[in-house]
Amino acid sequence: MGIRQHRCGKWLSCWTLTLQLFVFVFMISTVSGQIRYSIPEEMKKGSLIGNVAQDLGLDLKRLRSGRARIVTGENNQYTELKTDKGILVVNERIDREELCGDVTPCSFSFEIILENPIELHRVTVEILDINDHAPTFKNKVINLEISESATMGSHFDLESAYDPDAGLNSLQNYVLSLNDNFALKQHSNADGLKFAVMILQKPLDREMNPHLSLKLIAVDGGTQQRSGTVNIEITVLDANDNSPVFNQSLYTASVTENAAIGTYIATVNASDADSGSYGLVTYTFSNVKGKSGEMFEIDSLSGKITVADNIDFEKDKKYEIRVIAKDQGGLSDSSKVVVEVTDINDNAPAINIMSFTSLISEDVSPGTTIAVFNVKDADSERNGQITCSVDPKHPFKIQSSLTNYYNLLSDEPFDRESKPEYNITISATDSGSPPLFTKVTIHLKISDVNDNAPVFSKPNYSADIIENNIPGMSIFTVSAQDSDWNQNARISYLLEETQVSGNPVSSYVSINSETGVIHAVRSFDYEQIKQLVLIVKAQDGGSPPLSSNASVKILIQDQNDNPPQVLYPVQTGGSLVAELVPRSADVGYLVTKVVAVDVDSGQNAWLSYKLQKATDRALFEVGSQNGEIRTIRQVTDKDAVKQRLSVIVEDNGQPSRSATVVVNVAVADSFPEVLSEFTDFTHDKEYNDNLTFYLVLALAVVSFLFITCVVVIISVKIYRWRQSRVLFHSNLPVIPYYPPRYSDTLGAGTLQHVYNYEVCRTTDSRKSDCKFGGAGSQNVLIMDPSSTGTMQRIQSEKSILDEPDSPLEVRPLTY
Numbered sequence: 001m002g003i004r005q006h007r008c009g010k011w012l013s014c015w016t017l018t019l020q021l022f023v024f025v026f027m028i029s030t031v032s033g034q035i036r037y038s039i040p041e042e043m044k045k046g047s048l049i050g051n052v053a054q055d056l057g058l059d060l061k062r063l064r065s066g067r068a069r070i071v072t073g074e075n076n077q078y079t080e081l082k083t084d085k086g087i088l089v090v091n092e093r094i095d096r097e098e099l100c101g102d103v104t105p106c107s108f109s110f111e112i113i114l115e116n117p118i119e120l121h122r123v124t125v126e127i128l129d130i131n132d133h134a135p136t137f138k139n140k141v142i143n144l145e146i147s148e149s150a151t152m153g154s155h156f157d158l159e160s161a162y163d164p165d166a167g168l169n170s171l172q173n174y175v176l177s178l179n180d181n182f183a184l185k186q187h188s189n190a191d192g193l194k195f196a197v198m199i200l201q202k203p204l205d206r207e208m209n210p211h212l213s214l215k216l217i218a219v220d221g222g223t224q225q226r227s228g229t230v231n232i233e234i235t236v237l238d239a240n241d242n243s244p245v246f247n248q249s250l251y252t253a254s255v256t257e258n259a260a261i262g263t264y265i266a267t268v269n270a271s272d273a274d275s276g277s278y279g280l281v282t283y284t285f286s287n288v289k290g291k292s293g294e295m296f297e298i299d300s301l302s303g304k305i306t307v308a309d310n311i312d313f314e315k316d317k318k319y320e321i322r323v324i325a326k327d328q329g330g331l332s333d334s335s336k337v338v339v340e341v342t343d344i345n346d347n348a349p350a351i352n353i354m355s356f357t358s359l360i361s362e363d364v365s366p367g368t369t370i371a372v373f374n375v376k377d378a379d380s381e382r383n384g385q386i387t388c389s390v391d392p393k394h395p396f397k398i399q400s401s402l403t404n405y406y407n408l409l410s411d412e413p414f415d416r417e418s419k420p421e422y423n424i425t426i427s428a429t430d431s432g433s434p435p436l437f438t439k440v441t442i443h444l445k446i447s448d449v450n451d452n453a454p455v456f457s458k459p460n461y462s463a464d465i466i467e468n469n470i471p472g473m474s475i476f477t478v479s480a481q482d483s484d485w486n487q488n489a490r491i492s493y494l495l496e497e498t499q500v501s502g503n504p505v506s507s508y509v510s511i512n513s514e515t516g517v518i519h520a521v522r523s524f525d526y527e528q529i530k531q532l533v534l535i536v537k538a539q540d541g542g543s544p545p546l547s548s549n550a551s552v553k554i555l556i557q558d559q560n561d562n563p564p565q566v567l568y569p570v571q572t573g574g575s576l577v578a579e580l581v582p583r584s585a586d587v588g589y590l591v592t593k594v595v596a597v598d599v600d601s602g603q604n605a606w607l608s609y610k611l612q613k614a615t616d617r618a619l620f621e622v623g624s625q626n627g628e629i630r631t632i633r634q635v636t637d638k639d640a641v642k643q644r645l646s647v648i649v650e651d652n653g654q655p656s657r658s659a660t661v662v663v664n665v666a667v668a669d670s671f672p673e674v675l676s677e678f679t680d681f682t683h684d685k686e687y688n689d690n691l692t693f694y695l696v697l698a699l700a701v702v703s704f705l706f707i708t709c710v711v712v713i714i715s716v717k718i719y720r721w722r723q724s725r726v727l728f729h730s731n732l733p734v735i736p737y738y739p740p741r742y743s744d745t746l747g748a749g750t751l752q753h754v755y756n757y758e759v760c761r762t763t764d765s766r767k768s769d770c771k772f773g774g775a776g777s778q779n780v781l782i783m784d785p786s787s788t789g790t791m792q793r794i795q796s797e798k799s800i801l802d803e804p805d806s807p808l809e810v811r812p813l814t815y
C-alpha cells in the first residue's frame, strides 16, 4: 500500500500541474497542437524520442526565436529539447517500473512553450515496458517440513515470485521441478498476483527419501523470457511407521560355567527404519522367569548381553531368553537368545563311605570286604568320569560292584604283629583337564588272633648257684616274649614235671609263673648234686593257649664247706699208731705219708701239708704237696725213740679249711724197744693193754678190705667194658660224669690239678690204684670207726648220682 500511495501522490501532483497549465493556457492564448510519443524504457541518454519541430510544424528558426523550452511537468528531467535540431531526446535513463510502478500504460507529459507569440504544445511520452526484470523470489530457499504421514492432496503454499515488469513481461507462470510426490497448482489473487500451491500426490517415505530438493521456477512472458528460481528444501518428517526388526530370529551363544560376571555373551541387534526417537531401539529381556533372567544382563541401548551371575552347569545347561526390542513409539519385535553352558571341571569327585568295618581280625582271608563306598562327580562327560584307586603299598584292592559303587577288599592275609593298623587312602580322580581328585583316608585296625607262641630269649639257659644257698633264693630269671596282643601275649611260666635224680624237679626249684624267676626250693649241696637241668614252659593266655619251652641248666658251684679228711694215719681216740724209723735210716728216709682227701672240688680240694709241731723239728720234714714225711738228717743214737709230729692239712679254699693229724714216730731198731718206749708214749693206759689185739684185728680188716676191693674193681671193669661196647653201638653222645681227681706227679714238686676221667681204666693204674699201702711202706694201719663212716658216705653218693660208671666208689689215692 505504501508504494501505491506514493505512486498516487505522484500522480496527484502531476494532475494539479496539468490543471494549472490548462488555466494558464486559457488565460494567455490558444492551445495549439498535441503530440504523443512512445519510447521503450531504458533508452540511452541522447536517444531520439521524436522530432518535435517537424511534428509541430515549426521550423527551427521559430523554435529558436521563440525560445522553445520544456516547461512544467514533473518528469521533465527525462527529456531534453534540442532546439537546434528540433528534436526531443532522452536526457536520463527512464525506468518504467520506477516511473509508473504497476500503472500501465506509463507515460508522462510536458509542455513545450514558445514565446513571441506564446505557443504551448503538449507532448506526451509513453514509456513502453521492456522485459528488463526477471521474476524474483524474496528468499533463496523455501524450507518445508512435511510429515511422512501427510495425506494425499495436502496443500503446501509456496512463496510467490515478484516481477516488476508489466504485462507479459511480468510474472506469468510457475514451474515445479520434476518430482514424484508433488504437483503444482497456480492461483491468482484478486489483484492478479499469481501464486503457486504444491499438492501432495504421492505419500512421502522418509525412510526412502528423507529429504527432497525441488526447484520452483517463476517465468514471465517477455519475448526474452526471464525466470526466477527458488529451491524448495523439503524435510520429510518421520512418523513411527516402522517397527524395530531383529536381524536374527534366533541368536545362539555359549558360555563356560563359572564365567566371570560381565563376560560377553552376544549382541542382539534390531533395526528400526524410523529416525529419531521412533528409531531409537531399546532392548529388554522378556518372560524371564526365576533365576535364568538374573543370570544375564542386556545393555538396553547396545543390545550387548553379558553374564550377570555365577553360571553353574550343574544347575542349568541351557538358557533361553526372549529379547524385546522396542522403539519409543511403542512398536516392538522379539527374538530368542539360546545360551549353551559348557561344562568345566569344577567339581571334584565326592567319596561317600557307605559302610566300613574299622576292626578286622588278622585271620580273615584275602578278599574280605572292608568298606563299601560310592563316588559322585557333579560334572558331566569326561569331567565326571571317575577312576578310583587305593594306595598300592597296602594290601588292598578296589572292586566295582554297581555303577559308581565300589568295594574295598583285602588283598593279602593280615599280620597284626607286623602291621597292626592301616591308614587306607582311597582316591577318586575324574578325567577332566586338569583332573580333580578327592582323597579319603579310613583307619583300619587289625584285631589280634593268638597265632604266636611265646618265644624265649634263648633256647637254652645256664645259671650258676653256689651250694649251701638259702632255700627260696632266686637263681635266675627266664623271659619269653609273645608278639600277640593283650591276653594272647600274657605269659605264664611253668616248670615241666621232670625227674632229677629220682626226685621231681619241683622239689629242687620253683618258678614264679608271672615273673619267670626261678627259686631254689632247698639248699643245694655240690657234693651231692652238681647240676640241674629243667625245662621251663612259657604259655600265653590265648584260647587255645600256645606255649614253648626252654631248658635251663643250673650249675651248682662248689663252696669250701668240707675240711680235709685225713685218711692216714688213722686218728683214733685211744689207739696208738707209730711209724718205725730205724736208727740206720739215711737222710731222706720216707717215714710215712699223710693221706688226706677233701670232698670239695677244685681249689677247695687242693691240699697242702705242713709240719706244725715236732719233737725235733730238725729231723723231719713234710712234703707240702704229697704229705710225705721224710728225715732230713742222719738219725743218731741220741735221738729220742718217741718222736711226735703234728701235721696240718690245709685245702686251698677261701677261707681255707684244715685238719691236723698227729703222727707218732718211733726211732728204734727193734719192736720191743718200741714197745718199751711206748708204754708211756700213749696218753691212755687202758688202750695199751689192748694194743696187740687191735693190731691183729686191724691187719685182718685191712686184708679183708683189700681182697674185697680187688674183687669189686675187677667186676666193675668187666661191666664197664661191656657197657662201653653197648654205648659205642648206640652211638649216643653220652659223656659220663667223672668227678675230679687229684694226682700228684712225683718229683715235679708241685701238686697238679688233674681231672682224670680214666682213673680206673688205665692199665698202669690198674695195678697200683685202689691199693692201700705201697712199696717201702711198713706202715701200721689201724681202722677207726670214722674211716668206715667215710666209706659209707661214698656209697651213698653213688646211689644219689646213680651213675653206673661212676668211679666214685673208689677213691683214687696215689702214693
Ligand SMILES: *[C@@H]1O[C@H](CO)[C@@H](O)[C@H](O)[C@H]1NC(C)=O
Binding pocket: 421, 422, 423, 443
Ligand atoms: C594313621 O593316621 C593317624 C591319624 O592321622 C595317625 O595317628 C597314625 O599314626 C596313622 N597310622 C599309620 C599306620 O600310618
Ligand SMILES: *[C@@H]1O[C@H](CO)[C@@H](O)[C@H](O)[C@H]1NC(C)=O
Binding pocket: 496, 535, 548, 549
Ligand atoms: C619242648 O617243646 C618241644 C617243641 O616245642 C616239644 O617237642 C618237646 O616235647 C617239649 N619238651 C617238653 C619236655 O615238654
